[in-house]
Structure formats: C-alpha cells, structure tokens
Amino acid sequence: MSHFTDKVAVVTGAGSGIGRALALELVRRGAKVAISDIDSVGLAETTKLALALGGDDKVDSLNVAEREAFLGYSDAVATHFGKVNLIFNNAGIAFTGDVEESEFKDIDRVMDVDFWGVVNGTKAFLPHLIASGDGHVVNVSSIFGIFSMPSQSAYNAAKFAVRGFTESLRQEMLINKRPVKVTCVHPGGIKTNIARNGTAAVGRDNDDLAKAFDKIARTSPEQAANVILQGVEKGKPRVLIGMDAVMLDAFVRLVGARYQRVFALLGHRVAKL
Numbered sequence: 613m614s615h616f617t618d619k620v621a622v623v624t625g626a627g628s629g630i631g632r633a634l635a636l637e638l639v640r641r642g643a644k645v646a647i648s649d650i651d652s653v654g655l656a657e658t659t660k661l662a663l664a665l666g667g668d669d670k671v672d673s674l675n676v677a678e679r680e681a682f683l684g685y686s687d688a689v690a691t692h693f694g695k696v697n698l699i700f701n702n703a704g705i706a707f708t709g710d711v712e713e714s715e716f717k718d719i720d721r722v723m724d725v726d727f728w729g730v731v732n733g734t735k736a737f738l739p740h741l742i743a744s745g746d747g748h749v750v751n752v753s754s755i756f757g758i759f760s761m762p763s764q765s766a767y768n769a770a771k772f773a774v775r776g777f778t779e780s781l782r783q784e785m786l787i788n789k790r791p792v793k794v795t796c797v798h799p800g801g802i803k804t805n806i807a808r809n810g811t812a813a814v815g816r817d818n819d820d821l822a823k824a825f826d827k828i829a830r831t832s833p834e835q836a837a838n839v840i841l842q843g844v845e846k847g848k849p850r851v852l853i854g855m856d857a858v859m860l861d862a863f864v865r866l867v868g869a870r871y872q873r874v875f876a877l878l879g880h881r882v883a884k885l
C-alpha cells in the first residue's frame with residue numbers, strides 16, 4: 613500500500629509533460645485521479661495510458677483561467693469520488709519577451725493561466741481538501757519563482773506569485789490547524805513541450821527558443837513526477853527538481869541580489885536559456 617492508495621488526486625494540465633507523468637504515476641500508486649486540460653488530444657492520450665495502467669480517471673476539459681468553471685469542476689469531482697485529497701495545480705504556459713517588447717495582453721495571459729489558474733484551483737478545492745481530513749495542495753511554480761531571468765518577466769512574475777501565495781497558505785493551514793499540507797514545486801529544466809507550446813514577443817523565433825530549451829532541459833517528466841510525489845509524501849514545503857534547480861537555488865542564496873548582475877553580464881546566452 614502506498615501513501616496515495618485510494619486517495620483522490622486532481623491534476624490540471626494533465627495532457628502533456630509533468631501533468632501527464634504525475635497522473636500516470638498516481639494511478640500506478642493506487643490513487644483515484646481526476647485529470648483535465650484544455651488540449652483534448654493530449655488529454656485523450658493521457659486517458660488511454662492511464663486506462664492501460666488500470667486507472668479509471670475522471671476526465672474533463674478545463675481551462676484553469678476560467679474561475680466559474682473551476683468552481684463547478686471542484687464540486688463535480690467531490691461529488692463523483694465522494695472526497696478530494698490532493699490538488700496538483702500544474703497547468704502552465706511560457707512566454708518569452710523583454711518588458712519593452714511584451715504587450716499587456718501577453719503578460720495578462722501568462723498571469724491568467726500561471727498565477728490565477730493556481731489561485732482558482734487552490735480556492736476551489738480548499739474546502740473539499742479540508743473536509744477530507746487529509747488534504748494536500750501542490751502548486752507548481754518554477755526555478756523561475758526563485759530567481760528572475762531577462763526575457764521572462766511575465767513568467768517570473770507569475771511563478772514568484774505562486775510561491776508567495778503557496779508559502780502563505782502553508783503557514784495559514786498550520787496556524788489554523790487545518791488538515792491540509794501545502795507544497796510549492798520548483799522544477800528546473802524538464803524535457804516537456806512547455807517551450808514548444810509557448811509563445812514569444814513579435815520578432816522572436818519561438819522555434820529557436822524551443823530548440824535551445826531542448827538542449828538544456830535535463831530531467832524527464834517521469835523523474836519530475838517521482839520527485840514531486842516523494843516530496844508530497846514527506847509533506848515538504850518546497851520541492852526543487854533537478855540538479856540545475858538545486859545548484860541555481862544555492863547560487864542565488866549565496867550571492868543574494870547580486871545574481872542579477874551576474875546573469876546580466878552573461879548577457880544574451882542567459883536570455884536564451
């Protein structure tokens with residue numbers, strides 16, 4: 613019997629990458645899983661793979677940026693399974709562009725999905741997690757929620773915001789003695805479609821960016837899912853994924869705000885990462 617046996621777990625953005633790997637690993641470990649995505653093709657593939665593992669997932673189309681839909685979805689999941697133990701707020705998008713190049717709509721879109729999507733999921737499911745008596749909120753930030761990079765202001769803003777929101781929630785759950793653990797996840801480079809699915813400011817070639825990302829991403833989504841579930845099992849407040857994330861986190865803590873100067877000096881090489 614695993615930590616996840618018979619627990620009900622919700623995974624957003626389960627049609628690809630880390631979300632798919634999480635959903636499949638949760639099925640392997642005996643959880644009942646509710647998966648969702650905006651991408652119906654990717655979601656159908658995850659459903660097929662989960663079925664092959666013996667999973668009987670609840671599958672729904674969900675845009676995490678749509679608050680009312682998320683609220684209705686949380687009630688539907690709770691009714692379907694009778695309880696909800698875990699929410700993995702995983703869905704996310706990437707955007708590359710300097711502040712001067714970015715349009716308001718680009719920044720809004722990233723915040724809507726990467727920040728408000730996490731807030732919507734947390735708020736929608738929190739009452740159900742508390743009611744379960746054994747709940748866990750797992751919010752996916754990024755190593756870019758620990759330090760900033762040129763050309764990533766919107767993504768950095770959303771991922772720093774996820775970290776702030778999540779760390780505050782964890783303390784509130786402790787103070788108010790709620791039966792809900794809270795974990796913030798900070799992946800380094802994971803070999804997924806995030807860059808290929810991403811968008812870029814006018815004049816930037818997203819294909820080139822995706823190729824550069826493919827070269828530096830070292831960790832597989834399956835490894836990432838295992839590290840996340842290990843951290844969840846241990847009730848860790850913060851989960852760093854990959855040696856790159858561990859080293860960069862240590863570097864930034866060592867040099868403090870001076871990391872910005874170092875990254876700026878590295879210039880366009882860093883901007884391309």
Ligand SMILES: NC(=O)c1ccc[n+]([C@@H]2O[C@H](COP(=O)([O-])OP(=O)(O)OC[C@H]3O[C@@H](n4cnc5c(N)ncnc54)[C@H](O)[C@@H]3O)[C@@H](O)[C@H]2O)c1
Binds near residue numbers: 625630650704753801
């Ligand atoms: N891959 C990395 O290197 C990396 C690093 C740090 C953080 N992350 C974070 O990990 C999470 C998962 O990303 P991934 O790498 O697996 O990327 P991915 O592109 O492979 O998967 C993301 C999934 O989210 C879905 N999605 C996008 N917008 C959505 C919306 N509005 N509503 C519902 N679903 C939506 C996509 O359709 C896709 O299936 C994201 O939050 C991402 O920011 C990834």
